[in-house]
Amino acid sequence: MPEQEEQIQKACPECGSLKLVRDFDRGELICTSCGLVLKDKFYDLGPEWRAFDSDQRDKRGRTGAPMTFTIHDKGLSTIIDWRNKDVHGRDISPTNRAQIYRLRKWQRRIRVSDAAERNLAFAMAELDRISSHLSLPRSIREQAAVTYRKAVEENLIRGRSIESVTAACLYGACRMRGVPRTLDEIAEHARVDKKEIGRSYRFITKELNLKINPTNPIDYMPRFASELGLSTAVQSRAIEILEEAIKLGLTSGRGPMGVAAAALYIASIEKGERRTQREVSEVAKVTEVTVRNRYKELQEKLGLNVDV
DNA sequence: AAGACGAAAGTGGTTGA
């Protein structure tokens, strides 16, 4: 399996060598000379899950401008310059310019407006923070922002923490765009626990009548396949299997990730790129047992015979 | 030694009275 690694310009505290490497798959800093593992959390320095196409890789580039945070924290007195320059006088990239534009807009509103608007600004900052940790594309943030605004308009925030609602909106946005992230993944970076987020999510979707399809296991395929270093052949075979399974109603009521994992497991064996149940279950964040159950079910109902 | 398998008991979320 090809590893995603990056050389770090820093000496290893243990052996002093300069052979430190950042392993994106595991989220660790590893010394290739003595084997020391330095840190298991550094996701603020880069995406903690591997980018599997150039589009997503590009998203890493956007971390350059964390001005969002400071502005909201320092609050209302801060003034954003009209020129599109950052603190060093350099031009701000077109991508960030849109963001700055939005900030200016908020700025204007905030000065003359009430708590609800401040709430919004805080939520947007939080939204940006979480989604940049998760390397989520801009379109998803926008979607989440739209949902959040609606929630504010409908007075749905009262009694719920801003953070939990923000996370819930983000979760919903991911699902709407077919870029599923689990609640766990979001909860990991939010400042609220999973339960809270789930509760807010359910509440919001109900109140706003959001039509969100049940998660489609196929959406998980590219991510899982790439994390396992599987070829596209395996991936498309897994998708085939899933499509069959969906037709037969084998996916309803089942955890989509379990089904996805099982399909991938079968496909990997069929195509001679076998992965263990353990490996598959790990990336799908389910247990081996679940992979097993789903896989037996698929095998039976689809009449697939997988030897060995 | 590692992977696969399955039984049994436990957990959290959904549903319907």
Place this chain on the structure above:
DNA sequence: TCAACAACTTTCGTCTT
């Protein structure tokens, strides 16, 4: 609001490679 329920997890022992 509460209990029943299904899906999923945890744990552990056994079998296979």
